[in-house]
Amino acid sequence: MPSDRTSAGDPARTLALLWRDPSATPRRGPARGLTVDAVVDAAIALADREGLDAVTMRRVAQALGVVPMTLYTYVPGKAELLDLMLDAAYARMERTDSTGEPWRTRLAAVARENQALFEAHPWAVAVSTLRPSLGPGSIAKYEHELAALDGLGLRDVEMDDCLTHLLSFVQANARAAIEASAARAADGLTDQHWWDQAGPLLARVLDPDAYPLAVRVGSAAGAARGSAHDPGHAFHFGLARVLDGLAALIERAGPTGAG
Amino acid sequence: MPSDRTSAGDPARTLALLWRDPSATPRRGPARGLTVDAVVDAAIALADREGLDAVTMRRVAQALGVVPMTLYTYVPGKAELLDLMLDAAYARMERTDSTGEPWRTRLAAVARENQALFEAHPWAVAVSTLRPSLGPGSIAKYEHELAALDGLGLRDVEMDDCLTHLLSFVQANARAAIEASAARAADGLTDQHWWDQAGPLLARVLDPDAYPLAVRVGSAAGAARGSAHDPGHAFHFGLARVLDGLAALIERAGPTGAG
DNA sequence: GAGTACACAGTACATCGTACGGAGTAAGGA
DNA sequence: TCCTTACTCCGTACGATGTACTGTGTACTC
Numbered sequence: 217m218p219s220d221r222t223s224a225g226d227p228a229r230t231l232a233l234l235w236r237d238p239s240a241t242p243r244r245g246p247a248r249g250l251t252v253d254a255v256v257d258a259a260i261a262l263a264d265r266e267g268l269d270a271v272t273m274r275r276v277a278q279a280l281g282v283v284p285m286t287l288y289t290y291v292p293g294k295a296e297l298l299d300l301m302l303d304a305a306y307a308r309m310e311r312t313d314s315t316g317e318p319w320r321t322r323l324a325a326v327a328r329e330n331q332a333l334f335e336a337h338p339w340a341v342a343v344s345t346l347r348p349s350l351g352p353g354s355i356a357k358y359e360h361e362l363a364a365l366d367g368l369g370l371r372d373v374e375m376d377d378c379l380t381h382l383l384s385f386v387q388a389n390a391r392a393a394i395e396a397s398a399a400r401a402a403d404g405l406t407d408q409h410w411w412d413q414a415g416p417l418l419a420r421v422l423d424p425d426a427y428p429l430a431v432r433v434g435s436a437a438g439a440a441r442g443s444a445h446d447p448g449h450a451f452h453f454g455l456a457r458v459l460d461g462l463a464a465l466i467e468r469a470g471p472t473g474a475g
Numbered sequence: 476m477p478s479d480r481t482s483a484g485d486p487a488r489t490l491a492l493l494w495r496d497p498s499a500t501p502r503r504g505p506a507r508g509l510t511v512d513a514v515v516d517a518a519i520a521l522a523d524r525e526g527l528d529a530v531t532m533r534r535v536a537q538a539l540g541v542v543p544m545t546l547y548t549y550v551p552g553k554a555e556l557l558d559l560m561l562d563a564a565y566a567r568m569e570r571t572d573s574t575g576e577p578w579r580t581r582l583a584a585v586a587r588e589n590q591a592l593f594e595a596h597p598w599a600v601a602v603s604t605l606r607p608s609l610g611p612g613s614i615a616k617y618e619h620e621l622a623a624l625d626g627l628g629l630r631d632v633e634m635d636d637c638l639t640h641l642l643s644f645v646q647a648n649a650r651a652a653i654e655a656s657a658a659r660a661a662d663g664l665t666d667q668h669w670w671d672q673a674g675p676l677l678a679r680v681l682d683p684d685a686y687p688l689a690v691r692v693g694s695a696a697g698a699a700r701g702s703a704h705d706p707g708h709a710f711h712f713g714l715a716r717v718l719d720g721l722a723a724l725i726e727r728a729g730p731t732g733a734g
Numbered sequence: 735g736a737g738t739a740c741a742c743a744g745t746a747c748a749t750c751g752t753a754c755g756g757a758g759t760a761a762g763g764a
Numbered sequence: 765t766c767c768t769t770a771c772t773c774c775g776t777a778c779g780a781t782g783t784a785c786t787g788t789g790t791a792c793t794c
Contacts, residue, residue, distance in 0.1 A: 228672045245771025246759040345654050362688040372695035388643040413487045429621040436631035461720030504740025505790040
């Protein structure tokens, strides 16, 4: 499988595809039986239902009733298909209008929108690169999210820095949540079963004298996660920290439109 | 390729392997020609030199002068090999002693150690799950890093929260840096070349009236990144934000050992 | 000394992305 | 009008992956 997630192909071609540029649709030959959107939608549906691993050219083609190679007349390769999927997901994100709200409320809304994206489309965190692919979805999302940082007295570069910082937190948090639930699902082990298996060795090897903090804090954290605990705890905690961290910058910049 | 990065195998077996438990080494039969460490080291060397994609069972075996299937007498599967690689990398991290320093200095040191890990072993960000696999390397790392948060008046769970928050920032930052440089290397395009190709369409489609903030801020950010600019800018910016965010929590908790 | 548990090799299979070539179709220029 | 050309769609095929399975020979245990 030569070069999967590299997107090394002609960037102009990929951009034209992302923007559905007419130059990308042919003028001659038989009518097409499908559309790029149909391919992308089928791939997204598959990824939503069965995860990113299920998105193979064969399975997507099967869902559309065509033979695998047919997809290549719509899309240069799988990497570009993934780019298109992500941009489509971006384009369809809900964008709450929070103009007039204080900046913390606005940024919290942005964070929650992105969290919702990753909750609805867990595959998006694996595809997302944080380097926007400059499709219409990315740009619309970027524009919307920058609005939450506008009028705070930040310089342009700082606005981008702050947004990147916020989004990278949400993505890291989503990634952790997804991997945790994937690990739980992969080995169909209940926590009890897991401890029965791993406990004896762990108890022998995790010497509280050698690792006092790790054992104490680790078991406290494990107990907190394991018991009936707010599942979105890490998100709330982290978001509060991120906003506090930005506050030091924003409130120094000048409360022009801070509300 | 059934089930790659799932680590679904027997957790006890994996743990025994991580801790090099004697129960994992056999008592009968011919002497082994290799060791688990030799396999892990070969895999790490390969990953360091050619990236994680080059780490295939065949290539690792080749580097060791054995046939691919031989590796399976040392390691249950590839997923476990990756776990072992990560834990070995954790174990070998430099751990600067910063006791006595103020907490910001201590946490900054932790952040830099992790950044150095990802710089030396870029594959580690792809393997790392933020859910520690409980190997000796993970535990030693956890113990060391918790020490930077000890004596600040934080509850145990908060210590874990803060550390997770800090590490997840470093990892997200490293991921972005790696993907950026990978994208630059993948298509051997210079930035100039890229703009020649993509510029015309982009100029036509990125209407400043439709996306005023995106165009303005995006080009400012792009110019800042493109020109002679501190390459670690995002790290410094983000770290400062993270520490400011934790400060609100830590300094409220009580400056017991804040220095 | 017998039986067992193991190391190591070789072959084989399912799965992946996609290169390649052929058959048929519709638009553009003569 | 017809031929060329550009295109769609299909089928086959290739190299690569992780690893299950099946020997064959070795060294420890009783």
